[in-house]
Every structure is written in C-alpha cells, then in structure tokens.
C-alpha cells in the first residue's frame with residue numbers, strides 16, 4: 001500500500017503533515033499496544049481488563065499460528081454459523097464453549113476453592129424450572145420408556161461445611177432416560193419425566209427412586225459436530241445425574257454426579273468429570289435376575305446466596 005498525499009480540504013488548502021507517528025502502525029509488533037491504547041478510556045474497569053486481555057491473547061494467537069487470510073475467513077464463517085445454528089431449542093454457542101473446555105474452566109475457577117464444599121459442574125442445557133415437588137422415596141420415572149431401565153435408588157444428606165445437616169434443603173434432580181434422552185428433547189416421554197424436587201428431612205436426608213440414566217451424545221448436526229469430526233473425537237457424555245441443591249443462606253450448588261462404571265467416563269466430550277463427582281453406582285442382581293443400582297451421595301453446601309439460573313432453553 002502506498003502512502004497517500006496529505007489531505008486537502010474543500011478549499012484545496014493542504015492539511016498540516018503529521019507531527020507524530022503515535023497511533024500509526026509500522027509493523028506487527030507495533031499493532032497490539034496501539035489497539036490497547038485506543039481502548040484505554042473504557043469506563044468500566046472490569047470491561048477494560050477483560051477486553052485488554054482478550055486482544056492481547058487474540059493477537060498473540062494470530063501471530064503464533066501465522067494465521068492465513070483464508071483461515072481467518074474460515075474462522076469468522078464458523079462463528080457466524082455458530083450464531084445461525086443457535087435457536088430456541090439449541091444453543092450452539094454454549095456447546096462450542098463446552099467442547100473447547102472453556103465452560104469447565106469457568107466453572108473450575110469460580111467454584112473449586114479446594115475446600116470441603118461439593119464441587120460444581122455445568123448446568124447443561126436440559127434443566128427446567130418448576131419440576132414437581134416430591135416426597136422422599138418417590139419415583140421420578142414417570143413413563144413407559146423410563147420404566148424399562150435398571151431401577152436406581154438415590155439417597156444421601158445435605159450438610160454444611162461443619163458436617164451439620166441442613167433441613168428443608170431442596171434437591172432438584174434431573175437426568176436422561178435409559179436410552180440417553182431428556183424428557184424435554186423426547187416427545188415420547190411424559191412431561192417432567194425423570195425430574196423432581198425433594199426436600200431434606202430434619203437429619204438433612206433426601207431419597208428418591210428412578211432408573212439408571214444412559215450417557216448421550218451432544219448434538220452433532222451443527223458446526224460443533226463438524227469440529228468434533230475434524231478432531232476425531234466422539235460426541236459422548238458419560239452417564240450422570242444432575243443436581244441443583246439449595247437452601248436459604250447457602251450458595252446454590254449446581255452439579256452432576258457421574259456413574260463410576262460409565263462408558264466415556266475418562267473422555268467426557270465437555271470435560272465436566274471431576275474426580276470428587278464420580279459416584280459409586282453399586283449394582284446388585286436379585287433372585288429373579290433383576291439388576292438394581294444404588295447411589296449414595298452427600299452434598300456439602302457453603303454459606304452464600306441462594307439463587308437460581310435462568311433455564312437454558314425455555
């Protein structure tokens with residue numbers, strides 16, 4: 001590119017020449033500080049910190065990979081298609097963050113403080129607000145598809161960090177059916193199948209009955225599926241049960257408990273398996289040959305704010 005002659009205004013008077021090279025790019029090394037300086041007036045200090053870091057890392061990424069213009073265009077097109085593939089029933093942007101491990105990293109830095117409180121895990125896209133309130137011991141397998149699974153009894157306690165029981169805590173449970181589908185993605189299941197909210201008793205105990213969930217693939221019909229195939233990765237999550245445990249005065253815990261014998265336990269496509277969240281799904285076979293499973297899992301809440309997320313998909 002050639003440097004143009006100094007601008008002339010409408011009257012044809014020559015504008016003064018630049019007196020400084022400030023803000024003028026000379027080579028790739030000069031660009032990043034110029035961009036950062038242009039953003040330095042950002043009013044919100046946290047926004048300034050985040051975008052500054054983003055620009056620094058993005059520039060370094062382009063330099064490190066020596067990104068070609070064709071690759072840059074392809075990348076932008078990929079992001080546009082992520083947006084276009086996101087709608088009322090799917091969130092491809094969340095899925096992209098998940099399969100790149102970014103969602104798990106955000107969860108880890110915000111929720112794992114190395115103390116005794118139960119670790120958090122991703123909310124996932126299938127939580128529904130207003131699941132039915134149940135009595136302890138109730139069965140949340142409400143439909144035909146679910147009843148063909150291996151019966152699963154789940155029980156445990158909700159405790160504070162000193163080990164004292166928290167009475168009246170809500171344990172909101174949801175999971176996929178034995179084929180791997182959630183109720184809100186499978187029209188053949190009854191409304192609110194495999195979902196329920198249980199309330200702990202005076203000893204902090206909760207209990208429920210259900211059927212063993214199966215692992216399942218994340219959606220692969222969009223750009224994220226293309227990426228997984230290009231990376232020779234399988235799309236599966238290991239079998240797990242979602243929990244949201246809440247009580248006034250305690251930080252709401254959103255987590256998942258993974259079956260210790262699940263396929264893909266060591267290669268969760270969204271990297272959500274944390275060692276402490278692997279639960280023992282103990283199986284027995286009765287005299288009639290019927291397999292039965294139990295999961296015993298205690299939740300430890302930390303003091304904080306009881307608040308609930310917005311449902312990912314209404």
Ligand SMILES: [Fe+2]
Pocket residue numbers: 124126176240242
């Ligand atoms: Fe899930």
